[in-house]
Every structure is written in structure tokens, then in C-alpha cells.
Amino acid sequence: MIINANSLAIPIKSNSVQCCVTSPPYYGLRDYGVPGQLGLESTPDEYVANLVSVFREVWRVMKDDGTLWVNLGDSYANSSQSGGGDPTIGNRNLGGLRQPKMDVPKGLKPKDLIGIPWMVAFALRADGWFLRSDIIWAKPNPMPESVTDRPTKSHEYLFLLTKSPRYYYDAEAIKEPCKWSTIERLSQDVENQTGSDRVPGKTNGNMKAVAKDWNPSMAGGAIGIENRKHLPYPNANKRSVWTINTQPTSYAHFATYPEKLVEPCILAGSKRGDLVFDPFAGSGTTLRVAIKYNRLALGTELNYKYISEISHKRLTVNPVLF
Secondary structure, three states, X not given: OEEEOOOOOOXXXXXXEEXXXXXXXXXXXOEOOOOOOOOOOOOHHHHHHHHHHHHHHHHHHEEEEEEEEEEEOXXXXXXXXXXXXXXXXXXXXXXXXXXXXXXXXXXXXXOOEOOHHXXXXXXXXHOOOEEEEEEEEEXXXXXXXXXXXXXXXXXXXXXXXXXXXXXXXXXHHHOXXXXXXXXXXXXXXXXXXXXXXXXXXXXXXXXXXXXXXXXXXXXXXXXXXXXXXXXOOOEEOOOOXXXXXXXXXXXXXXXXXXXXXXXXXXXXXXOOOOEEEEOOOOOOHHHHHHHHOOOEEEEEEOOHHHXXXXXXXXXXXXXXXX
């Protein structure tokens, strides 16, 4: 369900959300033409302060062992009609929306990368959130840029934050299959290994490759993300660089993130039947993935047009049975 409401005043009860996955409007990118929208603040500091206020509301509605996953792209300090914007999206994907006229913020120079994602992350940490991980969303298919004086931007950030130092996190649900080189190494005869002597100060012999009850015949290829934890062969902990293609949509919303980016967040941060929440529901991607994996889905969205014309159409999905 999506509620037409401002995320600065979330109309749901306290301590009810297990996992929040969201992507706020980026600073200086689009004017959605909706009163009260975020992203059009005159300074980055004002933008960050507004996001801190939003996530104070998320703090209120979240359980003490819940997790918050925030996807953000950066912006550049420009004084042209193109505004700050997200260089990974580009001017051609505005879908008829106006780009705001943004002045260069005080203290910055034209063409400066502002550092919005880390400004937000540090501000949330200062406000009480535990900043647990910075995840790089690496895009193999980034939007082309015409710049010739810097590398093309092909990544965004995804931050994992929590209310408490101990929280619900199912690492097994999102483990990755080991590389074949690791499987080969673990399949060696441990007794006859020479091992590595690269560990400083190690006094009980060289480090060897071991795996309890490992049987090389159990090795197999990658399978569905929900079933990996049930396999007998060793898996690796999820790493902090996620290589995921951008996902096009035929709907008139121009800031969708891919479902593959949301899946690990929901699978690690919640169980079947838990409530997953998105304060910037937009086209409903977070809720769509939550429903797919048998979670309860709830979001708020300021723009009623997105709710009526896009989100409800996308929230009819076939659940994954596991």
C-alpha cells in the first residue's frame, strides 16, 4: 500500500517497520512540480537537514533491530540551467520534467563535486544512526556523458544504517557463491599444504585453506539468491561492491532504481511477513520487491500522480515461494 503523504510526517505507528529501503530525490536534479518536494533546496546543507528530518521519522516508525538502506547519487556545483543533477542519469532522461536553476552553493566552485551522499551519511550518523556500511552500486551501463575532463560517472552509493549496534541481518540470505579459485583452494589436501607465511606474528604455523566438512563434489554454479543458504558448498559473505545494470521502465517515472539493487537489502534486513517501508515510494520498486519476497509493503509518496498512474500497476507481482 502507498499513502499519499509527506515523508516529514509519516502516518504510521511507531516501532512497526523492520526494514526501510529508499532513494530520496537527488539534490538539484529534477523539479517534479509538487509542493513540499525535496531536492530543490537552495543549499546542500538545507537539503541534508531536510533528509535528516525525514529519517528521524523513519527512526520513530522503525523497530529497534531494524535496518535502513539509503541509495543516493552525487551532484555537481553548476550555475547553468542544468543544475547540480546526477551525472549518471543525464539530461536526456528528464521525461519532460524541468531541471531546476541552481546557483553554485557558497563555499563551492563551479564544477565541484559536492559530496552529497557522504554529507547525508555523516549527518545521519551525527543524528544517532549507526553507519554500518557504504556499498558501491557499480553500473556496467551508465548514462553516457559528454565530459572530457574527468572520468564518466558509473556508480552511486547505498548506505546501511541502523538504530542499534545489534540488529537483524541475515547474512546467509545474500551470500555469494565462492569463486572457482577459492573452491579449488579449499579442495586441497590440508595436511600436505605448505600454507602462507604472510601473516605477521603468527606463531602456530602457516595459514592453510580449510573448510569444515567440505566435499569438492558438492561444488556447483550460481543459483537463485534465496536458495544459496541451503546448499552444502561454501559461500562467501556479500561484498560491498554490487555490480548491477540500471533497469529501464516504460512508466513515466524517471528515477527508478533496479529491483536487483533492492533485493539484497530486503532479504538481509527482513523475514517473511515483516513490514518493509519506503518513505519516497515513487514508482513502487521497493514495495514491488517486498511483495515478491512475501513481505508486507508500505510506502509514502508526495506525488499522487505516481501513486494513481504507476505504483499500483506495478505492485501486482507473483511472490517467490521458498
